[in-house]
Amino acid sequence: MTEEDTTYLNVKDVSFINDIKSIAVIGPSKKREYFFLKNHAEYFKGPTYAVHPTAEEIPNFDKKNIFPSLEDIHGEVDFAFIAVPPSQILRTIDSCVKKNVKLVTVFTSEFSDSGTEEGIALEKELLKRAQNKVRILGPNGLGIYYPKLGIAWRPGFPTTPGNIGFIAQSGGICNIAIYGAEALGINFSKVFSFGNGADIDFVDLLYFLSNDPETDIILCYLEGIKEGRIDDLKKVLEQNKKPIVILKGGQSETGSIAAKTHTASISGDNRLWHALFRQFNIIDVDSLEQLLHTARLIDFYGIFELNNLAVFSISGGYGVILVDLLEKAGMKIPPFSSEIQDKLKSKFFLPGTSSNNPLDLAAQFFYVISVYEIIDLALSDKKIDGLILDMPSFYLTPVLKSRDNQDFESNMIESLILGHKHNKPLIPIIQRLNNPEERESISKKLIERKVPVSGDPLEFIPLLTKISEYKRRMGHS
Amino acid sequence: MTEEDTTYLNVKDVSFINDIKSIAVIGPSKKREYFFLKNHAEYFKGPTYAVHPTAEEIPNFDKKNIFPSLEDIHGEVDFAFIAVPPSQILRTIDSCVKKNVKLVTVFTSEFSDSGTEEGIALEKELLKRAQNKVRILGPNGLGIYYPKLGIAWRPGFPTTPGNIGFIAQSGGICNIAIYGAEALGINFSKVFSFGNGADIDFVDLLYFLSNDPETDIILCYLEGIKEGRIDDLKKVLEQNKKPIVILKGGQSETGSIAAKTHTASISGDNRLWHALFRQFNIIDVDSLEQLLHTARLIDFYGIFELNNLAVFSISGGYGVILVDLLEKAGMKIPPFSSEIQDKLKSKFFLPGTSSNNPLDLAAQFFYVISVYEIIDLALSDKKIDGLILDMPSFYLTPVLKSRDNQDFESNMIESLILGHKHNKPLIPIIQRLNNPEERESISKKLIERKVPVSGDPLEFIPLLTKISEYKRRMGHS
Numbered sequence: 001m002t003e004e005d006t007t008y009l010n011v012k013d014v015s016f017i018n019d020i021k022s023i024a025v026i027g028p029s030k031k032r033e034y035f036f037l038k039n040h041a042e043y044f045k046g047p048t049y050a051v052h053p054t055a056e057e058i059p060n061f062d063k064k065n066i067f068p069s070l071e072d073i074h075g076e077v078d079f080a081f082i083a084v085p086p087s088q089i090l091r092t093i094d095s096c097v098k099k100n101v102k103l104v105t106v107f108t109s110e111f112s113d114s115g116t117e118e119g120i121a122l123e124k125e126l127l128k129r130a131q132n133k134v135r136i137l138g139p140n141g142l143g144i145y146y147p148k149l150g151i152a153w154r155p156g157f158p159t160t161p162g163n164i165g166f167i168a169q170s171g172g173i174c175n176i177a178i179y180g181a182e183a184l185g186i187n188f189s190k191v192f193s194f195g196n197g198a199d200i201d202f203v204d205l206l207y208f209l210s211n212d213p214e215t216d217i218i219l220c221y222l223e224g225i226k227e228g229r230i231d232d233l234k235k236v237l238e239q240n241k242k243p244i245v246i247l248k249g250g251q252s253e254t255g256s257i258a259a260k261t262h263t264a265s266i267s268g269d270n271r272l273w274h275a276l277f278r279q280f281n282i283i284d285v286d287s288l289e290q291l292l293h294t295a296r297l298i299d300f301y302g303i304f305e306l307n308n309l310a311v312f313s314i315s316g317g318y319g320v321i322l323v324d325l326l327e328k329a330g331m332k333i334p335p336f337s338s339e340i341q342d343k344l345k346s347k348f349f350l351p352g353t354s355s356n357n358p359l360d361l362a363a364q365f366f367y368v369i370s371v372y373e374i375i376d377l378a379l380s381d382k383k384i385d386g387l388i389l390d391m392p393s394f395y396l397t398p399v400l401k402s403r404d405n406q407d408f409e410s411n412m413i414e415s416l417i418l419g420h421k422h423n424k425p426l427i428p429i430i431q432r433l434n435n436p437e438e439r440e441s442i443s444k445k446l447i448e449r450k451v452p453v454s455g456d457p458l459e460f461i462p463l464l465t466k467i468s469e470y471k472r473r474m475g476h477s
Numbered sequence: 478m479t480e481e482d483t484t485y486l487n488v489k490d491v492s493f494i495n496d497i498k499s500i501a502v503i504g505p506s507k508k509r510e511y512f513f514l515k516n517h518a519e520y521f522k523g524p525t526y527a528v529h530p531t532a533e534e535i536p537n538f539d540k541k542n543i544f545p546s547l548e549d550i551h552g553e554v555d556f557a558f559i560a561v562p563p564s565q566i567l568r569t570i571d572s573c574v575k576k577n578v579k580l581v582t583v584f585t586s587e588f589s590d591s592g593t594e595e596g597i598a599l600e601k602e603l604l605k606r607a608q609n610k611v612r613i614l615g616p617n618g619l620g621i622y623y624p625k626l627g628i629a630w631r632p633g634f635p636t637t638p639g640n641i642g643f644i645a646q647s648g649g650i651c652n653i654a655i656y657g658a659e660a661l662g663i664n665f666s667k668v669f670s671f672g673n674g675a676d677i678d679f680v681d682l683l684y685f686l687s688n689d690p691e692t693d694i695i696l697c698y699l700e701g702i703k704e705g706r707i708d709d710l711k712k713v714l715e716q717n718k719k720p721i722v723i724l725k726g727g728q729s730e731t732g733s734i735a736a737k738t739h740t741a742s743i744s745g746d747n748r749l750w751h752a753l754f755r756q757f758n759i760i761d762v763d764s765l766e767q768l769l770h771t772a773r774l775i776d777f778y779g780i781f782e783l784n785n786l787a788v789f790s791i792s793g794g795y796g797v798i799l800v801d802l803l804e805k806a807g808m809k810i811p812p813f814s815s816e817i818q819d820k821l822k823s824k825f826f827l828p829g830t831s832s833n834n835p836l837d838l839a840a841q842f843f844y845v846i847s848v849y850e851i852i853d854l855a856l857s858d859k860k861i862d863g864l865i866l867d868m869p870s871f872y873l874t875p876v877l878k879s880r881d882n883q884d885f886e887s888n889m890i891e892s893l894i895l896g897h898k899h900n901k902p903l904i905p906i907i908q909r910l911n912n913p914e915e916r917e918s919i920s921k922k923l924i925e926r927k928v929p930v931s932g933d934p935l936e937f938i939p940l941l942t943k944i945s946e947y948k949r950r951m952g953h954s
Contacts, residue, residue: 172792180910252804315649433657
């Protein structure tokens with residue numbers, strides 16, 4: 001990030017985040033069993049200091065790194081996590097300024113989020129006292145999760161760095177996303193919980209991720225932005241080249257009131273937000289689950305445009321339902337080209353099957369070699385952009401137990417990763433309705449191979465449309 | 478069912494199904510390890526006979542119950558499952574007529590479903606030879622699953638009888654539904670896979686379930702009905718008083734072609750079907766998952782009308798998203814009445830919480846006694862029709878492990894069954910993103926107490942709207 005890039009933009013530079021070398025946790029709480037201190041210290045690669053006026057010992061924490069005040073720390077402190085009561089917050093921020101701390105997370109709440117005059121005034125004073133020398137995440141925020149450097153605010157956060165950035169006002173939303181990422185097979189570059197956004201706000205963080213070499217996909221949970229920042233947001237969006245997926249909270253009447261209570265956000269006019277999403281080709285989703293599933297689809301298969309799909313089912317009826325859902329969502333399930341159709345026909349040998357699109361495998365599913373050949377052929381058809389496959393989970397037990405177990409499973413996995421060979425999305429549905437353990441086991445292996453296993457067609461079909469529309473608009477811009 | 482009831486209706490009486498006392502499986506296949514014979518014999522309470530021209534022994538099957546022909550069986554045969562090759566089907570049906578078999582399932586396929594002239598002719602001939610003396614399910618069908626009598630076509634079908642009837646052309650769809658029912662906590666009275674519906678068809682079965690004392694909710698997967706049957710269908714719908722939920726296959730262009738291949742069904746004009754659904758207050762869903770989830774909601778909470786909901790979340794952000802989704806779906810999240818609001822306020826004691834609707838519990842969630850009191854209060858508000866609760870699954874491990882385990886879990890379950898005390902739907906979302914084992918374990922206990930645990934808000938919110946609309950229309954008819 002060079003100076004020239006940012007001069008026309010009203011954004012605060014937080015690129016030093018990529019270079020945090022030391023952390024202090026100010027106000028670790030014995031009552032909370034030193035929760036935030038322990039979590040920040042657990043995986044962080046540099047020194048983590050505890051700042052506490054009286055504590056001499058903290059269980060499982062190096063005594064040498066406990067200091068009565070920030071000033072007493074000998075080395076530099078790049079980042080501080082502040083969890084002191086509101087009455088001590090101003091004194092604390094003063095000491096951060098003195099110590100040349102670059103960035104703080106203010107976890108303390110009851111500022112503008114409380115809706116009281118005192119809270120609003122305290123937030124203003126906090127900002128003033130930081131003097132633009134210390135950058136603030138929060139108050140009422142959880143700060144930074146940055147697995148590459150080992151920065152985490154809760155225990156058990158995944159330690160593998162990824163390429164997905166996430167900006168959220170809500171810390172709870174971040175928690176759900178971070179803990180859920182592993183099960184989905186995705187990893188984050190950075191996650192920011194910025195709470196009230198008094199200093200560093202959504203626009204600043206969006207600019208940062210948009211230019212962060214460690215981030216390829218940007219996710220946002222946004223309840224609103226401050227008045228007067230919309231033009232700055234537009235400038236940031238104009239220079240952005242990465243896919244942005246937004247879940248906009250507070251779109252309903254009561255939702256917008258709740259958002260105000262939650263993070264003092266003004267949700268704004270929905271029509272304006274949707275116009276903005278359209279203007280800047282932002283993918284707009286309806287739930288946190290959709291946000292994460294969209295990120296996974298893009299992470300596993302890149303940005304794709306699906307016009308013509310192959311459908312592969314074991315139950316003819318389920319195949320019909322899938323075709324209905326996909327065509328209603330704007331995709332087509334066309335006949336295969338005649339050359340591919342002829343080849344496919346020769347691969348079907350059981351009655352009650354169909355070699356047309358949608359393919360109905362019926363009991364031929366158990367002949368896993370033919371499953372591989374059929375998927376390979378279907379995806380080799382030039383007009384086919386991807387394949388959706390249905391695998392009822394009740395088949396897993398008899399199949400995995402009665403057949404040559406290892407062979408069947410590994411061959412099935414080889415068949416289901418064929419999307420990557422053809423560079424076309426292949427999405428298997430393994431219904432959640434049965435065999436949770438077997439489902440879990442095979443899903444894990446597939447997810448490791450970057451196959452986005454789903455459990456319900458309505459979970460991902462609307463997202464295929466959204467990603468395809470994004471790609472189409474990219475082409476037109 | 479009295480004669481008078483049916484004289485004006487063109488339906489075939491199959492009420493004798495409730496009284497099946499003996500079964501024959503004709504054409505058990507050694508190659509398939511006597512699959513259908515074993516499955517029908519496993520739980521059936523009366524005698525199951527095997528009819529095979531040459532077999533003298535069948536593993537784990539009583540030798541005395543093997544006969545070379547149907548005529549050789551001494552006792553009566555009420556129901557026969559036929560799995561002979563097409564070439565033997567006519568001879569077999571003749572013998573069923575002679576033996577006074579009341580009902581057969583013809584599993585054999587390649588009749589009208591093959592689309593060939595021979596297949597169509599064979600189906601006609603089969604029907605003629607049955608002489609209206611033997612009623613036929615199929616061909617190309619799997620027949621009856623009837624847990625009360627122990628009739629099942631696949632291994633491991635649940636044995637607990639329930640109150641949900643299901644009619645489907647597709648056997649594969651039936652399998653997914655039947656195996657999935659246990660995990661969802663619902664049970665079937667009867668399931669019918671009627672395949673091509675050459676004799677007993679959708680209209681007959683719908684009439685039967687509509688008047689079956691063992692069935693309270695009727696589910697249907699329908700690809701189409703025969704021309705000329707639409708008026709009969711309307712008459713059956715006119716006399717029906719039970720909730721009917723339909724998944725209509727073949728609604729898209731390609732889907733209707735696939736339906737024709739699958740079960741020789743003419744899907745018909747979508748607009749006509751949707752007009753019919755509206756006219757007769759039928760709940761129309763988009764996926765098999767929605768069909769089963771709708772049945773569960775009605776089974777657990779009866780027919781409900783949700784106008785005003787309480788939302789209870791642990792993450793304020795997730796609460797905002799829920800409010801948005803629910804209000805977009807036509808429900809309201811209104812303020813509590815002032816009396817309830819005052820009482821609720823007194824129950825909140827941690828900062829960062831909100832006692833308004835949507836309720837934001839934050840860390841107070843860990844004080845399970847207050848969770849109980851808060852839910853109880855919210856549901857006691859007269860204007861509140863139900864409650865949606867979000868419980869991030871990542872909380873389950875620390876909570877269940879670090880607190881007084883038993884106590885926490887049992888208290889949480891007591892809180893989540895409060896919907897039944899107030900006779901108002903309470904639906905908890907335990908996100909699938911984490912802790913699959915803990916999630917599975919607590920979900921099972923909740924489902925036993927008739928609490929419909931979900932994993933994703935979009936999985937059930939559209940169904941709340943559909944059930945509420947059904948109730949409203951009921952009131953107007």
